[in-house]
Structure formats: C-alpha cells, structure tokens
Amino acid sequence: MERLAGRVMLLSGAGQAFTALGAGLFSVLALPPFGFFAALFVSLPLLVWLLDGATPAPGATGLRRLAPAFRIGWLFGFGYFVGGLWWLGNALLVEAEDFAWALPLAVFGLPAFLALYYGLATALARLFWSDGWGRIAALAAAFGVSEWLRGLLFTGFPWNAVGYGAMPVPLLMQSAAPLGIAAINALAVFVFAMPALLGTRRGWKVGLALAGVLFAAHVGYGVHALHVRPVPASAEAVVRLVQPVIDQAMKLDDSARAEIFERHLALSAAPAEEGGRRPDIIVWPETSIPFILTHNPDALSRIAEVLDDDQMLVAGAVRTEDGGTGKPPRYYNSVYVIDGKGQITAAADKVHLVPFGEYMPFEDLLQSFGVSAVAAMPGGFSGARDHQVLTVAAQRLYPLICYEAIFPDEIGAQAEDVSALLNVTNDAWFGRTPGPYQHFQQAQLRAVERGLPLVRSANNGISAVIDARGRIVTGLAYDVPGFVDAALPGRLDDPAAAERHRMVFWGVIAFFFLLALVARTAFRRG
Structure with a gap:
C-alpha cells in the first residue's frame, strides 16, 4: 500500500490527470443502479494521495499555490459527473432535430461546470493540508461545504451528492433522519478517504479506528431504526x-x-x-x-x-x-x-x-x-x-x-x-x-x-x-x-428535522475544520 501511495503521489502530467479522472469515474459505481459503496474506499484514498503530491511550483504565491489541488479536484469531479450524468443527453435526443446540437453541453459542459465545486473543495482542503488524519478531516469539511454550495448557488443542482454513495439501501439510509444529507456528505468523505492513511502510515491506527466506529454507528443505527423502533401505523386511506x-x-x-x-x-x-x-x-x-x-x-x-x-x-x-x-x-x-x-x-x-x-x-x-x-x-x-x-x-x-x-x-x-x-x-x-x-x-x-x-x-x-x-x-x-x-x-413525528439537520451540518463542518487546523499546527511544529 505504501508503494502504491508513493507512486500516485509522484504522478505528474497526463498520468496524474488520468488517475484523477479515473478515480472520479470509478466513484460512480457507488450510485444507483449499482450501489457498490465500496468503490469510494478506492477512489477517495486515490484522491488524497494525488493531493499529497499536488505541490505548487517553486515561487508560486497566492491562489497559484492552490492551482495543482484545484486541477486534481476538478478532474476528479469531471470524471464523477460525466459518469453519473451522461444520461441527461438522452432528453435532447427526444427531439433530436431541435436539440441534438446541445448534446456535448449536456454530457460534458454541465459536468465541467459542476466539477468546479470539487475543484473548490480540494483547493480549500489544501489550505489545511497536513500529514495523517488531519488532511482527511480537511477534505471531508471542504467537500461538505462544496456540496452545500452546489445545492444552493445558481438555483442549485445537488444531484448525486457524494453522501448518496453511502446509502444504497434502507439499512444504510437511516442516518439521514438525525443527520441529514448535508452532514452525511462530509462524514462519508471522512470515512471513505481514511484508508489513504495505510499508504503513509502516520496516524493510521487512530484514523481507521475512528472511521470504523463511524461506519459501525451508521450500520447500527440502521438496524435499530428498522428493527427495534416501533413502526407507525398505516393511515386508513x-x-x-x-x-x-x-x-x-x-x-x-x-x-x-x-x-x-x-x-x-x-x-x-x-x-x-x-x-x-x-x-x-x-x-x-x-x-x-x-x-x-x-x-x-x-x-x-x-x-x-x-x-x-x-x-x-x-x-x-x-x-x-x-x-x-x-x-x-x-x-x-x-x-x-x-x-x-x-x-x-x-x-x-x-x-x-x-x-x-x-x-x-x-x-x-x-x-x-x-x-x-x-x-x-x-x-x-x-x-x-x-x-x-x-x-x-x-x-x-x-x-x-x-x-x-x-x-x-x-x-x-x-x-x-x-x-x-x-x-x-x-x-x-x-x-x-x-x-x-x-x-x-x-x-x-x-x-x-x-x-x-x-x-x-x-x-x-x-x-x-x-x-x-x-x-x-x-x-x-x-x-x-x-x-x-x-x-x-x-x-414519524419529527417536526424539528430540518432545523436539526442544519445545526448538525454546521457542527460537523466546524469540528472537521478544527481537527484539520489542530493537525496542521501540530504538523508545522513537528
């Protein structure tokens, strides 16, 4: 694993670009109709290792220092959104004589735009980058913020938010009730990216243990909600x-x-x-x-x-x-x-x-x-x-x-x-x-x-x-x-769900950014 991580970190040029693109495309297997959530245990660690190697050019200042990380995130997002949204082009073929010309815009143009959000996420995470699990927390918080923005700006289009990959079946959907999809987006990235620590070995025991606890809680809450809590009676209609x-x-x-x-x-x-x-x-x-x-x-x-x-x-x-x-x-x-x-x-x-x-x-x-x-x-x-x-x-x-x-x-x-x-x-x-x-x-x-x-x-x-x-x-x-x-x-009677979801989301984001900041401070001192 360390040898693989090292090779990924050292990639540059076309090799780095195709790996980022391929990792995003592979992530689509976590979405319907496949529902293979384990794909994210592969694609997100690859993204972390690519970001480990995203060092700025000598003498780069300001936003230019973030350009390599943004590029990797954009390529990852482009692969993810092309693979997950290519079918939008089918709507243009219903009246092909009028709309077929726009097929490239639907299949590639929209994904290119949506990928900007993932580029923003990786650039933001790179500001807090460190060694060990701190960088995983930074990536999780940044993805959570970018997905929130994707659902809000320009009328919003939160289709296939990354958290859906963690919830392919009802057993794994129950965490959405107390947490909401926005918080799950960040938590999913934190858990699925954690195997990246196996490639660098720093903090891997603590990180994997924490990810294991979160995933077990995710499954355990699903079992509790479906098989322990009472089922509401059906209406008469x-x-x-x-x-x-x-x-x-x-x-x-x-x-x-x-x-x-x-x-x-x-x-x-x-x-x-x-x-x-x-x-x-x-x-x-x-x-x-x-x-x-x-x-x-x-x-x-x-x-x-x-x-x-x-x-x-x-x-x-x-x-x-x-x-x-x-x-x-x-x-x-x-x-x-x-x-x-x-x-x-x-x-x-x-x-x-x-x-x-x-x-x-x-x-x-x-x-x-x-x-x-x-x-x-x-x-x-x-x-x-x-x-x-x-x-x-x-x-x-x-x-x-x-x-x-x-x-x-x-x-x-x-x-x-x-x-x-x-x-x-x-x-x-x-x-x-x-x-x-x-x-x-x-x-x-x-x-x-x-x-x-x-x-x-x-x-x-x-x-x-x-x-x-x-x-x-x-x-x-x-x-x-x-x-x-x-x-x-x-x-189920849960009138405060929406307000609770907002509070949980911002609490999770603040906690992850705090972890990332603490880890980065410790990393610099070390």
Whole structure:
C-alpha cells in the first residue's frame, strides 16, 4: 500500500490527470443502479494521495499555490459527473432535430461546470493540508461545504451528492433522519478517504479506528431504526399509483393525446386485486393529462365517469392562467386534485423549475440565438412562490414535482402536519439509463430525512409507496406498465428535522475544520 501511495503521489502530467479522472469515474459505481459503496474506499484514498503530491511550483504565491489541488479536484469531479450524468443527453435526443446540437453541453459542459465545486473543495482542503488524519478531516469539511454550495448557488443542482454513495439501501439510509444529507456528505468523505492513511502510515491506527466506529454507528443505527423502533401505523386511506409507461415521443405527439388520456383512465378504473380494497386516492404522474384540462370540460366528465363519488384523483398537468392585458398566458407545471364529480378541488404548482428544461435563464439573450428550453411551453413555465399542501380524501399531501424531490430544503414548514410527501415525475425523457434510478434513491432519502411516507408516481417508473424509513411498501419497476394499490403508511413525528439537520451540518463542518487546523499546527511544529 505504501508503494502504491508513493507512486500516485509522484504522478505528474497526463498520468496524474488520468488517475484523477479515473478515480472520479470509478466513484460512480457507488450510485444507483449499482450501489457498490465500496468503490469510494478506492477512489477517495486515490484522491488524497494525488493531493499529497499536488505541490505548487517553486515561487508560486497566492491562489497559484492552490492551482495543482484545484486541477486534481476538478478532474476528479469531471470524471464523477460525466459518469453519473451522461444520461441527461438522452432528453435532447427526444427531439433530436431541435436539440441534438446541445448534446456535448449536456454530457460534458454541465459536468465541467459542476466539477468546479470539487475543484473548490480540494483547493480549500489544501489550505489545511497536513500529514495523517488531519488532511482527511480537511477534505471531508471542504467537500461538505462544496456540496452545500452546489445545492444552493445558481438555483442549485445537488444531484448525486457524494453522501448518496453511502446509502444504497434502507439499512444504510437511516442516518439521514438525525443527520441529514448535508452532514452525511462530509462524514462519508471522512470515512471513505481514511484508508489513504495505510499508504503513509502516520496516524493510521487512530484514523481507521475512528472511521470504523463511524461506519459501525451508521450500520447500527440502521438496524435499530428498522428493527427495534416501533413502526407507525398505516393511515386508513388506500392509494393507487398509475404507471402508464408512455414513450416521451408519444407524449409530444398531439394526435396521441386521446389515447394517452384513456390509458390513464383504464388503469384507474381497473378493479383492485383479489382481496384488496378499492383505492380512495388515485395518483397519476407528472404532466399525465395531455392537454389543458380547464379547456376540456369533457375530460373532467370522463374522469367523473371513472371515479366513484368518494374517490379522488391527483394528476399532473399543465395549468394556465391569464397573463393580464396584452400579456401572454402563464403556464405552470402543476398537480390537480379532482373529486368523484369531476370537480377540481385544489391545485399546486411547481416551485423549483429546471433551468434550460422548463425555463431559460437569460431568456432574451439566448432566444436571440435560437435557443429554447427543452420541455417548456411557449414563453417558458412560471414557478410558484411556495408549496401548497393538498387535502385529498382527508389526507394532507406535500407535493414535490419532478426533481424538486432532490432538494432537502424544498420541504418547508408546511410539511410539519402532512400525512405524506407526494412526488410525481416523468423520467421518460431519460430512457433506460441510470437517471431514473438515481432520482428514485434521492426521493427515497427525503422520506427518511423528514420521517414522512412518500407516494411516488412516475410515468415509466420507478413508482412506489415508501414508508417513513425509506422501505418500499409496494411499487412498479422501471418500464413496467400497470398500477399498484397500498395503504398509506404512517408518519414519524419529527417536526424539528430540518432545523436539526442544519445545526448538525454546521457542527460537523466546524469540528472537521478544527481537527484539520489542530493537525496542521501540530504538523508545522513537528
């Protein structure tokens, strides 16, 4: 191990670049659909050794002293994000004649930008660099801060935060409840990078013992939460998830709208499985209604024909409202609640829109070059100011439309008294790629973090009813058309979760930076 570490530290030029790039790419094995978390025990120690060798050029001053560390972190991040997000390009091929030109920007441009955060992390860690486990603490704190910034700046995009690699299954997700994903990002780097000490031998016994204790606590808490703590009782409501599996090209075909609508209705009208109870709530995916519902009263009549009087439908749709005198109408990515009489009783609009997907940043400038958003209505979608809780068959549901489920802070104070989280999405844009599996895992974590069950309906999967500990009660696999019925699981009462997660995160970051500072001071004196 010492010989390997020494060789990695001495790499330069192309060898150093390809090793950093390869380490980031190898890290992707920890993410869905692979879930091989042990990959991080290889890639992160390699990153540490590369940073050990990232010495500045003689005479370099100021930020130039950090340039080698930034370069290594950027290359590591570029490999990680290309390997983990390449599937975004699939959305551009749905209407290839209009958007194929942007394929390199999606596959390589976005990863190149996101890699800046990891470059920032390694440069920041290098400021506190020392020997032994102090440098591991510095790297963990710096990664925690960079991941926090990635979820915040420029509307945020925290997809595939490094902590998700430590939580591939519900047993390993339970730490998210007391800690939150932000703190786990830092803790995961601290644990997974610790084997790097075997290559330098300094402080390795203490470091590995500490990492072992943290990992054992991670697993032990999962066992306790799943098998010792009481399970909340299920609610009385029965929910049906409809998964129609409609190809995205078909969804964009105006002539197929009636067929799409009838397919949803047929799955909604199907009888419950033998011995099962008729559903109280039926959930359709994001933009499942293929036209402006308020412009089609006959569609509401058809829904009323399918629903019993006391049943309710929650359906994704595009909602429109008048823009005012001389202004174009506004469009919203929304969910409607429709009762058994075919009346719209409530609606909630998406708050956090997808840049370049649902709206265009710097719209006037980019449209002058003929660039438009991939999935937007004319003029783009508008975002709501805040989330609206939906009351459906005596249950209060907190809607998260599509990728809103990847943002922990998207779940606001209104969620304190809700029955469940509701995630409707359409991942058909991305085909049979890792994207839908990664999206599902991140939605799963929101249930664990907030102690709330999750009802998730996806056009082509993965649809599931998930309990408050992240376990799948029932669901449909990717690209399997049909429906499933399940009693809505009960919630865990944890109203202070969001505030606690913020305090824990900053506490962990401060502690790791303090360790790094103490270790660096001791290293200089030594």
